[in-house]
Amino acid sequence: MNRLAKNFLHIAVWLAIAVFPVASFGADGSSFKPPAGERVAIVVFEDLECPRCALAYPQVWDAANAHHVHVMLHDFPLQMHPWSFDAAVYARYFDTKSQKLGDDFRGYIFKNQPQIDKQNLRQYVDKFASDNKAPIPFVFDSDGQLKAKVIADRELGTQIGLQHTPTIFVIGNGGAATPPVEIEDYSKLGQAVEEMLQKSPAPPSAKKTAPKKTPTKKTEKK
Helix, strand or coil: CCHHHHHHHHHHHHHHHHHCCCCCCCCCCCCCCCCCCCCEEEEEEECCCCHHHHHHHHHHHHHHHHHCCEEEEEECCCCCCCCHHHHHHHHHHHHHHCHHHHHHHHHHHHHHHHHCCCCCHHHHHHHHHHHCCCCCCCCCCCCCHHHHHHHHHHHHHHHCCCCCCCEEEEEECCHHHCCCEEECCHHHHHHHHHHHHHHCCCCCCCCCCCCCCCCCCCCCCC
16 A cells, blocks of 8 residues: 555545544443333433533424433533633522523523623523512522532443443433434434334323212111
8 A cells, every 4th residue: 555545545544533432432321211101212311511512402492392302411510611611500590490591591692692601691680580589699609509510410421331422312212112212403304203113102091980889878867
């Protein structure tokens, strides 16, 4: 093999690694199950400072709302991102007010992501809190429970071999018949949900039993 061919081969290998860094080492989503009574769910591991997560977030919710499926959000703040961990803890605080408020906060952070840094993050948090009439105390996680939840999510992601953010799975309730599907092309998320719904059995409907009637005793007239 001449030198030009070797150089071309090296470039081709480098491009393959750069473009498809996790093609052969995807995370294992087999341990995830939809919530009780649900046929299908979307599992998302995200980093609030990750640009690709910001792109995926509205598409995840578009697919979930269109097909009426549950979204299971998990935090996976990367060490390289200086404010993503703190933002995840703030999101957990708003979750305690309502799940919708927490989800809306994540969307707000993603929308403003390019302007946020570690120094001004709290200003954006306070503006969101004020706009939504949900004031946040200066010290809001004194017992560390919210921080612990973020750490637990990150450890879970590490355990299943997470390689990148976002990592998105579509999961079904059919066990081995519906293995989790990891989504790389977000535009195909809705299609993947539809296909999973077709393979996932509907939960059995509870049979209603007619209430037993207690026979009334007739009293004899004296």
